[in-house]
Amino acid sequence: MSESIVPPEVRPKPAVPAKPPHVAAPSPTAPHGPSGLGGGVGVDRVPGLGHSGSGSTLLGYIGIDTIIEQMRKKTMKAGFDFNIMIVGHSGLGKSTLVNTLFKSQVSRWSSGWGGEHKIPKTVEIKAVSHVIEEGGVKMKLTVIDTPGFGDQINNENCWDPISKYINEQYEKFLKEEVNIARKKRIPDTRVHCCLYFISPTGHSLRQLDIEFMKHLSRVVNIIPVIAKSDTMTPDEKNEFKHRVRKELETYGIEYYPQNEFDDDMEDKNENDKIREAMPFAVVGSDKEFQVNGKRVLGRKTAWGVVEVENPNHCEFALLRDFLIRSHLQDLKEVTHNIHYETYRARRLNDNGGLHPISANNTQDSNL
Amino acid sequence: MDAIMLQEKLVERLLCPRVRTARRKVKNWNKQYVGFATLPNQVHRKSVKKGFDFTLMVAGESGMGKSTLVNSLFLTDLYKDRKLLNAEERINQTVEIIKHTVDIEEKGVKLKLTIVDTPGFGDAVNNNECWKPITDYIDQQFEQYFRDESGLNRKNIQDNRVHCCLYFIPPFGHGLRPVDVEFMKALHEKVNVVPLIAKADCLTPNEIKKLKDRVREEIERFGIKVYQFPECDSDEDEEFKQLDKELKECCPLAVIGSNTVVEARGQRVRGRLYPWGIVEVENQSHCDFVKLRNMLIRSHMHDLKDVTCDVHYENYRAQCIQDMTSKLTQDNRMESPIPILSLSTPDVETDRLIKMKDEELARMQEMLNKMQQQIHDGKDQ
Numbered sequence: 001m002s003e004s005i006v007p008p009e010v011r012p013k014p015a016v017p018a019k020p021p022h023v024a025a026p027s028p029t030a031p032h033g034p035s036g037l038g039g040g041v042g043v044d045r046v047p048g049l050g051h052s053g054s055g056s057t058l059l060g061y062i063g064i065d066t067i068i069e070q071m072r073k074k075t076m077k078a079g080f081d082f083n084i085m086i087v088g089h090s091g092l093g094k095s096t097l098v099n100t101l102f103k104s105q106v107s108r109w110s111s112g113w114g115g116e117h118k119i120p121k122t123v124e125i126k127a128v129s130h131v132i133e134e135g136g137v138k139m140k141l142t143v144i145d146t147p148g149f150g151d152q153i154n155n156e157n158c159w160d161p162i163s164k165y166i167n168e169q170y171e172k173f174l175k176e177e178v179n180i181a182r183k184k185r186i187p188d189t190r191v192h193c194c195l196y197f198i199s200p201t202g203h204s205l206r207q208l209d210i211e212f213m214k215h216l217s218r219v220v221n222i223i224p225v226i227a228k229s230d231t232m233t234p235d236e237k238n239e240f241k242h243r244v245r246k247e248l249e250t251y252g253i254e255y256y257p258q259n260e261f262d263d264d265m266e267d268k269n270e271n272d273k274i275r276e277a278m279p280f281a282v283v284g285s286d287k288e289f290q291v292n293g294k295r296v297l298g299r300k301t302a303w304g305v306v307e308v309e310n311p312n313h314c315e316f317a318l319l320r321d322f323l324i325r326s327h328l329q330d331l332k333e334v335t336h337n338i339h340y341e342t343y344r345a346r347r348l349n350d351n352g353g354l355h356p357i358s359a360n361n362t363q364d365s366n367l
Numbered sequence: 368m369d370a371i372m373l374q375e376k377l378v379e380r381l382l383c384p385r386v387r388t389a390r391r392k393v394k395n396w397n398k399q400y401v402g403f404a405t406l407p408n409q410v411h412r413k414s415v416k417k418g419f420d421f422t423l424m425v426a427g428e429s430g431m432g433k434s435t436l437v438n439s440l441f442l443t444d445l446y447k448d449r450k451l452l453n454a455e456e457r458i459n460q461t462v463e464i465i466k467h468t469v470d471i472e473e474k475g476v477k478l479k480l481t482i483v484d485t486p487g488f489g490d491a492v493n494n495n496e497c498w499k500p501i502t503d504y505i506d507q508q509f510e511q512y513f514r515d516e517s518g519l520n521r522k523n524i525q526d527n528r529v530h531c532c533l534y535f536i537p538p539f540g541h542g543l544r545p546v547d548v549e550f551m552k553a554l555h556e557k558v559n560v561v562p563l564i565a566k567a568d569c570l571t572p573n574e575i576k577k578l579k580d581r582v583r584e585e586i587e588r589f590g591i592k593v594y595q596f597p598e599c600d601s602d603e604d605e606e607f608k609q610l611d612k613e614l615k616e617c618c619p620l621a622v623i624g625s626n627t628v629v630e631a632r633g634q635r636v637r638g639r640l641y642p643w644g645i646v647e648v649e650n651q652s653h654c655d656f657v658k659l660r661n662m663l664i665r666s667h668m669h670d671l672k673d674v675t676c677d678v679h680y681e682n683y684r685a686q687c688i689q690d691m692t693s694k695l696t697q698d699n700r701m702e703s704p705i706p707i708l709s710l711s712t713p714d715v716e717t718d719r720l721i722k723m724k725d726e727e728l729a730r731m732q733e734m735l736n737k738m739q740q741q742i743h744d745g746k747d748q
Contacts, residue, residue: 089540090540090541090544091539091540092539093539119544119545151544151545153493153494153495153497153545153546153549154493154494154495155492155493155494156492156493199430199537199539200430201428201429201430201431202430203429203430206490207490207491208492211492227539228539228569230568230569230641231538231566231569233639233640233641234641234642300571301568301570301571302572302653303643303644303645303646303647303653304641304644305643305644306643307643312642313643
């Protein structure tokens with residue numbers, strides 16, 4: 001009967017630079033592992049625990065799992081960055097939603113610019129960065145806004161500036177990577193996630209929505225979101241979501257989380273559930289009201305208060321949990337491992353190979 | 368003088384709506400009383416027999432709740448079997464014009480209501496000139512009426528001119544978008560444009576106020592001539608004046624429509640049921656639907672028709688005639704001008720018209736010659 005090895009609840013005091021575990025899997029018959037080996041003792045025997053029995057590869061607690069703690073400490077010190085792009089025509093509540101998601105004034109209207117909501121003649125790209133901190137973790141959040149998208153009379157190719165911007169960020173990263181003397185931590189300005197705001201007409205997707213998502217779903221992670229969903233009653237909402245999902249399927253638009261990138265069954269199940277619920281119908285607000293004695297974020301109308309975080313009212317909580325609490329790191333990884341790699345492969349193929357450039361070369365690279 | 372003043376006072380009292388039992392007095396005074404004060408009643412009786420017609424156009428992007436609002440306004444279900452197209456089917460759709468006609472009767476008064484719908488407006492990626500089919504349609508109706516008016520048989524002219532155009536502004540923006548401005552500017556001289564803020568139940572009262580102010584300011588800035596409510600006569604009663612003032616301040620009206628009936632405060636009303644509350648369409652504190660209905664149907668319907676006839680149609684007609692005459696002077700066909708307006712049968716009336724136009728042309732040509740002469744003289748000196 002083997003006693004399973006239970007590492008102590010409290011982290012071991014010295015985060016031991018573990019001695020290289022020379023301990024290979026001992027033969028099941030050997031009662032004492034270490035004595036059968038020459039060389040250093042690779043196992044620290046934690047007092048109170050007996051030998052491992054047969055079938056276990058560890059004879060004591062090594063401390064491999066403390067690597068998570070080490071990573072955590074390092075990440076906390078370094079902080080990490082996240083770049084989110086918001087796209088949709090004006091007035092859909094994009095900036096409000098981003099402020100609500102991150103519970104701070106992070107949109108472009110917050111930097112003291114008391115400007116009017118004028119529609120620019122062409123699509124502009126405005127990136128605003130803030131550092132927000134929670135629980136000792138620092139995040140450099142960059143919100144990339146796209147005013148002017150879809151607002152003109154003729155909106156043909158209005159996604160071109162956006163596509164160009166995304167590719168430029170990939171190019172910047174590629175250049176840094178390819179440098180001989182490259183920085184320890186390459187500043188990551190690539191767009192990790194693109195929130196696309198669908199207008200809640202209640203009928204179906206508009207042509208512009210489909211064109212945009214078709215062109216950009218292969219380049220960046222797109223998360224479609226139904227904006228200002230307090231326009232629709234629950235029935236209308238469900239119908240609309242159903243229709244939108246069907247249309248996205250018909251056009252072969254792969255929104256995040258993409259089917260093809262599911263690693264294993266567990267991921268697949270989880271992501272399937274999320275995909276069924278997408279696109280999320282959200283409401284954003286930065287004002288608080290008193291409802292039933294509690295202060296909630298919401299919108300107050302003559303017939304009631306729409307509560308932003310109430311799952312019966314809208315799906316904001318689902319979006320927030322999905323975006324921030326469970327899939328934030330995954331978004332970054334998919335961007336790096338898949339979208340960026342696709343871009344990189346294409347670039348390298350186009351040039352038939354790559355010459356590493358020195359860091360001093362600020363002119364046209366050999367790319 | 369006294370007798371005349373007395374007579375005037377009598378006529379005034381007769382015309383006053385509160386005093387209906389004036390017949391007794393009429394008999395006593397019929398030596399000095401002419402009796403044309405009953406003309407309004409006669410007109411009223413004839414009109415009721417004839418019935419009224421009204422053509423209403425609704426324009427705006429799809430999904431703004433136009434059909435729902437029309438159903439709510441006229442308590443009908445004009446769009447029963449409508450099939451919503453999905454984006455695939457809508458790719459190559461251009462703006463269409465679809466007419467629905469329905470006859471409504473209420474208390475003996477018949478109304479032939481025509482709703483002109485404009486599906487496809489503003490839905491494409493490139494919406495350049497997407498209002499052209501609409502302006503063409505309106506011009507066509509004017510042209511048809513113009514021809515009928517100048518034609519032989521004028522007894523049964525069908526009036527298909529568009530009397531009012533409800534334009535739906537999306538509540539999601541921060542004011543008017545470029546396509547809104549261009550549309551209204553293309554149409555404000557052809558039809559009475561009444562801008563509305565659609566789906567107003569997604570805005571808080573503050574937001575509605577801000578949006579209305581913004582839209583009003585932009586309408587003025589771009590010089591868009593939306594339908595103006597006529598000034599109240601000074602002798603209307605206070606209540607009417609108050610209503611009129613409120614109406615003017617509320618422009619553009621923020622409306623909500625609904626096809627469903629919900630239970631609210633113990634009554635069954637038209638409304639929308641949300642998890643956080645119930646929106647009632649006919650509740651004045653929820654939206655301006657009641658104001659719109661009153662304005663459109665109960666108080667200003669006739670004025671809308673009048674403005675269409677007197678202003679927009681006359682503009683069109685003047686423009687048409689001017690085009691014709693300018694074409695004629697260009698072609699230099701002074702001797703026997705052939706009318707560009709192709710009338711089916713020449714008759715006395717048209718001949719007279721032609722002669723009139725000939726004279727006009729001759730005069731204009733004379734003036735031109737004189738001016739040219741003056742310029743020559745000026746040069747020579």
